[in-house]
Amino acid sequence: MNITKLFNLRFSCQSYKQLEVKDEDIEKILNDAVLAPSTNNRQPWTFAVIKNIELKNKIASMLNDKGNEQSNKAFIKTANAIKEAPTLICVFNKIVNDESISIIQSIGACIENMLLSATELGLSSLWIRATSCIEKEIEQLLDKEDEHLMACITLGYANELVHEKNRHNVKSLTKWYR
Numbered sequence: 001m002n003i004t005k006l007f008n009l010r011f012s013c014q015s016y017k018q019l020e021v022k023d024e025d026i027e028k029i030l031n032d033a034v035l036a037p038s039t040n041n042r043q044p045w046t047f048a049v050i051k052n053i054e055l056k057n058k059i060a061s062m063l064n065d066k067g068n069e070q071s072n073k074a075f076i077k078t079a080n081a082i083k084e085a086p087t088l089i090c091v092f093n094k095i096v097n098d099e100s101i102s103i104i105q106s107i108g109a110c111i112e113n114m115l116l117s118a119t120e121l122g123l124s125s126l127w128i129r130a131t132s133c134i135e136k137e138i139e140q141l142l143d144k145e146d147e148h149l150m151a152c153i154t155l156g157y158a159n160e161l162v163h164e165k166n167r168h169n170v171k172s173l174t175k176w177y178r
């Protein structure tokens with residue numbers, strides 16, 4: 001697919017059909033993820049693929065509780081997206097003593113690859129940072145206490161239409177030096 005078309009088709013999807021995502025599609029997405037550039041090719045990422053409904057609902061429920069506790073509607077909305085999506089992928093930084101900008105940028109590149117790869121397969125996704133408020137609980141739940149949770153990604157078939165892109169005009173953001 002044309003790359004610009006892919007960029008436009010990707011959107012943050014909050015509502016999913018109750019349709020399973022094929023393991024081979026998830027494998028393709030992860031293989032595309034690790035093609036991302038990383039600082040000194042350190043490849044700091046690891047992944048946890050959660051298809052288990054109980055485990056996924058537990059994470060959604062912990063985030064929903066935090067949302068209620070802190071009156072944070074965004075947490076509650078994100079928790080609902082996790083509950084609806086058939087698959088959740090958690091992305092970790094395995095280099096515990098280094099959370100430099102370079103490492104964070106590398107993991108960001110890897111996540112963007114995942115989202116675009118998913119879009120090409122006809123899947124929708126949501127990049128989630130809200131789960132950081134329960135990162136220790138998730139690390140413990142997934143037996144990943146020696147790594148650090150960076151983000152979670154929902155994956156599934158959208159139960160909503162592609163959102164219009166709402167972006168600032170590039171001209172207003174750019175200074176050229178010719």
Ligand SMILES: Cc1cc2nc3c(=O)[nH]c(=O)nc-3n(C[C@H](O)[C@H](O)[C@H](O)COP(=O)(O)O)c2cc1C
Pocket residue numbers: 010011012013074077078126127128129130131163165
């Ligand atoms: C680092 C990062 C963290 C995000 N965290 C959340 C989140 O916790 N919950 C959520 O609903 N959306 C989250 N998003 C999605 C953004 O809100 C979304 O990308 C933005 O509004 C632009 O919309 P679009 O993705 O549909 O183009 C996150 C996006 C990024 C890049």
